[in-house]
Amino acid sequence: xxxxxxMMDPPAGWKAYSTDKLALGGVRVVDPSLKLDQxxxxxxxxxxxxxxxxxxxxxxxxxxxxxGLIVCPGLFDMHVHLREPGFEHKETIESGCTAAAAGGxxxxxxxxxxxxxxxxxGLVRFVRDKxxxxxxxxxxxxxxxxxxxxxxxTEFSExxxxxxxxxxxxxSPLASAALMRHALEYARMYGAVICEHCEEQSLTAGGVMxxxxxxxxxxxxxxxxxxxxxxxxxxxxxxxxxxxxxxxAHASTARSLELIRAAxxxxxxxxxxxTPHHLTLDCTILSGFDSNYKVNPPLRTRRDVELLIEGLAxxxxxxxxxxxxPHAPDEKEVEFISAPFGMIGLETAxxxxxxxxxxxxxxxxxxxxxxxSSAPRRIIGQPEAxxxxxxxxxxxxxxxxxxxxxxxxxxxxKAKNTPFQGWKLKGRAVGxxxxxxxxxxxx
Amino acid sequence: MxxxxxNHLLGLEGMSREAITxxxxxxxxxxxxxxxxxxxxxxxxxxxxxxxxxxxxTRTRISFELAEKRLSADVTNFSSSNSSLVKGETMLDTARxxxxxxxxxxxxxxxxxxxxxxxxxxxxxxxxxxxxxxxEHPTQALLDMLTLKHQxxxxxxxxxxxxxxxxxxxxxxxxxxxxxxxxxxVKVCGPLALMPREVEEMGVEITHDLNEALAWCxxxxxxxxxxxxxxxxxxxxxxxxxxxxxxxxxxxxMAGGDKVxxxxxxxxxxxxxxxxVADGSGSVILRQVTYGVAVRMAVxxxxxxxxxxxx
Numbered sequence: 001x002x003x004x005x006x007m008m009d010p011p012a013g014w015k016a017y018s019t020d021k022l023a024l025g026g027v028r029v030v031d032p033s034l035k036l037d038q039x040x041x042x043x044x045x046x047x048x049x050x051x052x053x054x055x056x057x058x059x060x061x062x063x064x065x066x067x068g069l070i071v072c073p074g075l076f077d078m079h080v081h082l083r084e085p086g087f088e089h090k091e092t093i094e095s096g097c098t099a100a101a102a103g104g105x106x107x108x109x110x111x112x113x114x115x116x117x118x119x120x121x122g123l124v125r126f127v128r129d130k131x132x133x134x135x136x137x138x139x140x141x142x143x144x145x146x147x148x149x150x151x152x153x154t155e156f157s158e159x160x161x162x163x164x165x166x167x168x169x170x171x172s173p174l175a176s177a178a179l180m181r182h183a184l185e186y187a188r189m190y191g192a193v194i195c196e197h198c199e200e201q202s203l204t205a206g207g208v209m210x211x212x213x214x215x216x217x218x219x220x221x222x223x224x225x226x227x228x229x230x231x232x233x234x235x236x237x238x239x240x241x242x243x244x245x246x247x248x249a250h251a252s253t254a255r256s257l258e259l260i261r262a263a264x265x266x267x268x269x270x271x272x273x274x275t276p277h278h279l280t281l282d283c284t285i286l287s288g289f290d291s292n293y294k295v296n297p298p299l300r301t302r303r304d305v306e307l308l309i310e311g312l313a314x315x316x317x318x319x320x321x322x323x324x325x326p327h328a329p330d331e332k333e334v335e336f337i338s339a340p341f342g343m344i345g346l347e348t349a350x351x352x353x354x355x356x357x358x359x360x361x362x363x364x365x366x367x368x369x370x371x372x373s374s375a376p377r378r379i380i381g382q383p384e385a386x387x388x389x390x391x392x393x394x395x396x397x398x399x400x401x402x403x404x405x406x407x408x409x410x411x412x413x414k415a416k417n418t419p420f421q422g423w424k425l426k427g428r429a430v431g432x433x434x435x436x437x438x439x440x441x442x443x
Numbered sequence: 444m445x446x447x448x449x450n451h452l453l454g455l456e457g458m459s460r461e462a463i464t465x466x467x468x469x470x471x472x473x474x475x476x477x478x479x480x481x482x483x484x485x486x487x488x489x490x491x492x493x494x495x496x497x498x499x500x501t502r503t504r505i506s507f508e509l510a511e512k513r514l515s516a517d518v519t520n521f522s523s524s525n526s527s528l529v530k531g532e533t534m535l536d537t538a539r540x541x542x543x544x545x546x547x548x549x550x551x552x553x554x555x556x557x558x559x560x561x562x563x564x565x566x567x568x569x570x571x572x573x574x575x576x577x578x579e580h581p582t583q584a585l586l587d588m589l590t591l592k593h594q595x596x597x598x599x600x601x602x603x604x605x606x607x608x609x610x611x612x613x614x615x616x617x618x619x620x621x622x623x624x625x626x627x628x629v630k631v632c633g634p635l636a637l638m639p640r641e642v643e644e645m646g647v648e649i650t651h652d653l654n655e656a657l658a659w660c661x662x663x664x665x666x667x668x669x670x671x672x673x674x675x676x677x678x679x680x681x682x683x684x685x686x687x688x689x690x691x692x693x694x695x696x697m698a699g700g701d702k703v704x705x706x707x708x709x710x711x712x713x714x715x716x717x718x719x720v721a722d723g724s725g726s727v728i729l730r731q732v733t734y735g736v737a738v739r740m741a742v743x744x745x746x747x748x749x750x751x752x753x754x
Contacts (some may be wrong), residue, residue, distance in 0.1 A: 133743075169638065211640050211644075212640055212641050213640070213641035213644040215639070215640070216639035216640055216641055216642050216644070216645065217456065217616070217644075217645065218556055218578055219556045219575075219576055219578035219611075219613060219616055220556050220577075220578075222639075222640065224640075286529070288559025289556065289560050289561060308535035333533075333535060334533055334534065334535070335534060335553065335556075335557060335561055336555060336556060336557045336561070337555045337556060337576070338555060426458045
């Protein structure tokens with residue numbers, strides 16, 4: 001991974017450094033997997049961490065003052081939409097990766113709902129190559145079915161050979177239980193994982209928000225909890241039957257959580273992710289018909305939010321993923337029922353999770369790093385990032401004390417459809433160091 | 444005519460008792476105007492009103508237009524079937540273009556819930572919601588309340604039954620908010636598949652037994668059943684719906700007592716309401732239409748400033 005690259009430009013206001021010779025002075029290094037939490041200097045040579053200790057005398061490389069900063073294993077977002085190819089007006093791989101870096105992510109897994117869908121090895125390579133020269137690993141998720149049409153399996157063997165480890169028709173859930181069964185069987189045979197957006201579409205057709213008291217008040221068609229839960233239940237049953245690995249994308253309801261917990265207790269190989277928006281927002285926020293809050297699965301009730309947070313703390317939920325779903329402003333700027341689903345999240349996830357969950361003590365800093373780095377990497381089969389002497393650099397640097405206000409106008413993403421506009425947050429990414437490149441903001 | 448001032452009329456949810464009362468009181472004055480030999484006042488002379496109808500409507504559009512003309516406003520009409528929407532222009536662009544022509548008030552009917560709110564946040568004209576999807580239809584509920592006030596008097600303690608497809612009804616929602624605010628009790632009756640979840644949180648009781656509901660109520664407001672509900676699988680057949688939820692003379696006689704019968708129109712005779720009920724004693728269906736003009740005059744008058752005295 002320590003390839004020599006021609007560097008692309010860092011985000012505006014950021015500076016690029018080579019990792020041939022780079023030192024961070026006086027940082028707090030936190031790596032839960034290594035049970036590491038200490039204040040130290042960190043020295044990098046030729047893209048390798050060579051020292052967790054004082055910067056050598058007569059050091060000739062760059063030195064970054066890291067006092068007050070935390071360095072942790074590079075964050076990985078296992079569920080993003082980079083829109084390329086096909087929807088470059090919403091986001092490109094470059095703009096999406098720049099947004100990822102600005103949010104502290106050193107790796108992302110883009111979903112295959114592009115045009116064309118990522119359903120063959122050539123397209124997988126196209127997506128990966130587009131990130132060349134960026135400090136962000138792009139690890140494409142391949143489609144389960146050709147064209148994501150839910151009919152014919154993609155050629156798993158060739159996709160596996162091209163480096164794919166996760167398959168999903170994200171956004172177009174598999175209606176056929178038989179196709180899901182066979183996808184799980186192929187995935188198991190090759191050691192891959194199936195990621196499913198769990199939605200029984202006969203129950204959610206036309207639905208634009210959580211079905212309940214608020215949708216009743218607003219007269220908006222409901223997307224009921226049962227529409228997710230019945231699919232979670234079916235897919236867990238198929239994972240048990242096939243003894244394959246299933247990853248539940250963006251779980252959003254309390255009952256989904258119960259089903260996942262019960263499945264784990266029975267030893268079924270199921271993992272699950274939750275988004276920052278499902279952990280912080282509920283459907284009452286839709287009262288003003290603001291389409292920036294329109295997302296699939298929809299924002300649920302306050303009770304669901306509280307139980308999902310408990311699920312993070314007790315380990316039922318394995319990972320936090322943003323489901324970063326960029327749309328052009330004029331696409332969202334229409335009446336609610338006509339607006340596309342989706343919110344962006346790459347540039348706010350760290351600040352939102354740190355401010356709303358870590359600072360109030362709902363989860364620890366270590367747990368946050370597990371949820372946003374080691375767990376998603378483990379689930380998707382990417383090498384774990386570690387702050388260890390001798391390891392290739394794959395690091396996130398953030399300032400836990402920086403206070404800032406979310407403003408979509410200043411995002412590096414092409415899109416501005418954030419549900420956190422105007423939020424005052426504490427904790428913000430300062431840099432990412434990966435693939436021979438360090439991008440640092442304002443230092 | 445002082446007190447409450449409105450910038451917009453987006454819905455009755457959250458509207459105060461005072462505001463609703465002020466509209467209904469103003470409507471009383473306009474009802475009197477409508478009885479005059481020349482039923483026209485100069486109150487909104489110089490005020491320009493655009494009626495934007497993004498969904499087919501006959502009576503609501505004509506009712507607004509009459510109300511506007513009887514107030515001497517300048518009126519222009521737009522409907523989605525004969526303008527730029529077919530070329531794919533967004534609602535926002537349409538509204539901005541119309542606003543650029545210096546319109547003071549926009550009356551909007553739209554298939555999308557929240558469309559009037561969307562415009563109110565983005566253009567400077569006053570917005571009147573003439574029905575937005577299944578969300579609200581505030582002037583319909585106001586005219587229903589004016590009708591009841593005339594027919595019965597105070598709404599406090601009145602027992603109103605709303606019958607039919609509650610889930611898809613903006614009339615039901617606006618009526619529930621308005622009636623509850625004015626102190627009436629509201630029951631909703633219809634098949635479970637057409638009952639929105641947790642509707643009891645709007646302060647109503649639910650029943651699926653029409654006979655029991657009729658025995659309870661003073662007023663029945665019968666909703667139109669959209670015939671496409673059958674294709675959507677929400678009702679087995681019109682016949683099946685009619686058997687359980689059609690308002691018939693026989694059911695009314697069984698329930699006993701005089702009931703006020705209302706319907707926002709247009710009616711499916713023989714489905715949700717039988718002709719002998721719609722046209723029989725107790726029916727105020729056509730009176731609703733008359734009161735509709737007065738209520739809309741009141742709303743337009745209050746929204747446009749309302750400082751000009753009715754002459």
